[in-house]
Structures are given as C-alpha cells and as structure tokens.
Amino acid sequence: MERMQVLKDNLSVIEKVVPRGSEIIYLDYPLHLNVGDLLILKGAEQFFKENDYKVITRHSDHTSMNFVEKTDSIPEHVVIVLHGGGNFGDLYPAHQRLREAVVKKYRNNQVVILPQTVHFKDKANLLKSGAIFKQHPNLTIFCRDTNSEAILKEHFCDNVFLCPDMAQSLWNVFPQQKSGDIKQKAMWMIRRDIEKTDLSALGAEADPNNFVDWHDICTDADRRFMKFMHLFEKLNRKIPGNLFPTNTMWYQYTDKLVDRVNQRFMSHDSVITSRMHGHILCCLLKMNTQLIDNSYGKNSGYYESWTKGVPGCELVKL
Template structure:
C-alpha cells in the first residue's frame, strides 16, 4: 500500500469519537489566504463527506465566537468540531480563546479538536489555558506530533491521540503530477510570517525576492473575494453569525483557488519549502519536496511522525 494511503487510513482514529453519520457543528473555518489552512479545510470536508456527517452549522474563524455566544442550546447528540492546524497556543490568540469559549459554553457536549500542533511561548499562558480545558469532561484532542501529545496529556486533557493532518483525506482526490508536463525547475516556498525560521547558511537559497509564500501565489482576484467576504462576516458578527452564508460562498470559491495552486505546484520539478502544507501538498500531488523546519520544530516533528516514508520527500537538517 502507498504510504499516503496508509496516512489517509490513519485518520480513522477519529471514528472512535465521531462515528459515521454524526451530527456535527464545524467551527473556525479559515477565512484567509493561507492555502495550507485551506488544504486542511478541504481535507476536513472530504472526511465529513466520506463519513456522511450531518453538518448542522459551519462558521468561519471570523464568526465562530459570535456563534458560540449567540447559541443558547444544541441537541445533546451534536458534536462540536474545531478546525485543525498549527494554531493551538499563544501565537494565534483568537483561535485559542475560541477553544476556551467553546469548552466553557458547552460543558455537556462532546467537543473534538481536530489534529493540531501545540506551541506556547509563555508557560503561564499554557497553564491557564490547560486549566480551562481540563474542566471539560468530554473533550478529545487530536494532535500531529509526539511533543504536542505529551504536553496536551499533561496539562489539557486525558483523551489525546496522535493523528495525521486532515489534508491527508485528499489523497486520491487530488491529481498526480505528470512529469512530462513539468515546466520549471525549483519552487522556493519559504515562510515570511512569525513562524519563519532562520535558514542555515549551508543551504544555498536564492535571494529573498525569489521566495514565494502562500499569499504570493494568490491573485488580486483572490484578495478581492476575501475582502468582500470579510465584510459580510462583519455583518454576521454585528447581527447573527448565520445571516449571510459566508462559509458556503468561501467553500465554493476556494475549490477553484486550491485547484489553481495544485496546477502551479505540479509545474515544478521540486519544491523546497518551510511550509508544512507546501510539503503535504507535494506528497498529495506526487511532487518532489525538500522540507525545511519552521521556527519551533513543527515541520521536522511532522516529518518524523508521518511523511518520512513518502517517496520523493526529504527533510533538510539545519
């Protein structure tokens, strides 16, 4: 069996707490142009589709807290799912505050955090957040690496389980690169945000103006669409989180955006990246990839846990 098929199958650990056909609410959908988060989003929706979940509500990261605040009650059999990724901790505070708000608001519902990587700069913030989540009696946290698992089990929750990233649900859904159609040599996809690590001088990188990050690959049309939907979400936050169907419109639009990114990646022979999902996307598409670490070891941890056996993948030690 192909290593990517094995990784997709490993997502079935989620079935233990969210059985096929479950009624769910899906919160914290990424309304931004980090295509890595969009790949998690698309993988999550594919996972839902394959398991026939009944999704009663979807809310973006801009209106999820409003949904939590305005919801007076939910049927007892509804499971609350929060988007996975790498924002568990104090680097991206609004996402962590949303998790804490959900735990406080719904003490009797099953709550599931889809696969995450944890990082706190401030130990006291970690302890405070952990105390809030420890109070919930039916919380399950899936995580993407052993380091996160140990911290989560010690401070946040007893029910913590290792799981690959949700983007792996897209294996067999996305196309595979046809090497006869390769037009370019190397794509250098290097992080430009707060997780960007220092690259060793031994790595012969091109000049920074040759780097690309997710936003560079997106177009002005994508940015205009995002601004429009951000305005609709401001209306949803002011009135009702479900007044305008932002998540539906965004879902349809980003199907095309992701397809465009797939074509772009497949036009290169090799992708050198410090973006975890640049790496995962290459694995999904069958593109050669060389992975650099981010600022706190997220990428190397993921590679060692999951993708080291995928063909044409290499971790570049710094």
C-alpha cells in the same frame, strides 16, 4: 500499501471518537488566504463526507466566537468539532480563546479538536489554558506529533490521540504530477511570518529574491474576494436571516483557488519549502519535496511522525 494511503487510513482514529453519521457543528474554519489552512479545510470536509457526518452549521474564524456568545445551548447529541492546524497555543491567541470559550460553555456536549500542533511561548499561558480545558468532561484532542501529545496529556485532557493532518484525506482526490506538467525548476516556498526560519546555513543557494509564500501565490483578486466575504459576514451578523451565503461562496471560490495552486505546484520539478502544507501538498500531488523546519520544530515533528518514508520527501537539516 502506499505510504500516503496509510496516512489517510490513519485518520480513521477520529471515526472511533465521532462515529459515522454523527451530527456535528464545525467551528473556526479559515476565511483567509493561508492556503495551508484551506487544504486542512478541504481535507476535513472530505473526511466529513466520507463518514456521512451531518454538518448542522459551519462558522468561520470570523464568526465562530459570535456563534458561541449568542448560542446558549446545543442539543446534547451534537458534537462540536473545531478546525485543526498549527494554532493551538499562544502564537495565535484568537483561536485559543475560541477553544477555551467552547469548552467553558458547552459542558454537556462532546467537543473534538481536529489534529493540531501545540506551541506555547509562555509556560504561564500553557498552565492557564490547560486548567480551562481540564474542566470539560467529554473532550478529545487530536494532535500531529509526539511533542504535542505529551503536552496535551499532561496539561489539557486525558483523551489525546496522535493523528495525521486533515489534509491527508485528500489523497487520491487531487491530481498527481505527470512528467508533461513540469515546465520549471524547483520552487522555493518559504515562510515570512512569525514562524520563519533562518536559512543562512544554506548559503547563496537560498536566495530570498526567488522565494514565494502563500501571499505571492494568491492574487489581488483573491484578496478582494476575501474582503467581500468578511464584509458579508459582518452584514449577516447585523441583519437577521443570513442574507449572504458566505460559506457556500467561500467554499466554491477556494475550490478553484486550490485547483490553481495545484497546477502551479505541478509545473515545477520539485518544491523546497518551510511550509508544512507546501510539503503535504507535494505529497498529495506525488511531487518531490525538501522540507525545511519552521521556527519551533513543527515541520520536523510532522515529518518524523508521518511523511518520512513518502517517496520523494526529504527533511533538510540546518
């Protein structure tokens, strides 16, 4: 069986915790233009659809905390599902505060955190957060690598399971590259944010003038649309009745955005990237990719756990 199909099948570990047909609330989905997070979102929704989950309500990273603060109780049979990714820890504190608020408030509900990578810079932050999570009686955390698994089992909860990234559920949903698609040489897709990597070991070959990141691939029109969505969500919080259907508008817009990104990727003969989801997207599109680690080992951890053995994939050692 093809390795990518095996990875998609491995997501079934979630179904053992959240049975087919469950009613769920989905929190912290990305209303921003990190396309990697959007791929996780699209993959999660594909998984929900394939497992007949009934999503009662969805709330973005801009509205989830407001939902938690204003919602005192949720029917006990409803599972609270939190978005996956690489923001479990103290690098992105707003997301961690939301998760802590959920496990503090909804002790009568099953809480599930979709596959995450864990990283804390400060041990004190890890211990403080872990003490909060330990108090929840029905919490499950999925994680994307063995290092995260060890941290979570020691400090956060007993129900921890290794699982591929949710974007893997998009296998055979996206198009796959054909020779006629290729019009350009390799694309260098390199992080510029707090997880960026020192690439000096690669020498002149790694020319920053040729680097792109998600920000460069997204357009000013994308950024304007996102700002309108942020404004509409603010208005929805102030005006009763959910006047603007931001979930629907954002989902439809980002479907087109992801299609556009897919076409751009497939126009290159390969992608050299320090973005985990640049790498995963290449795997989904059946493209050649070289993966460079991020600042703290997230990418290499994922490669060793899951995508090693996918045809055309290589981990670059710096």
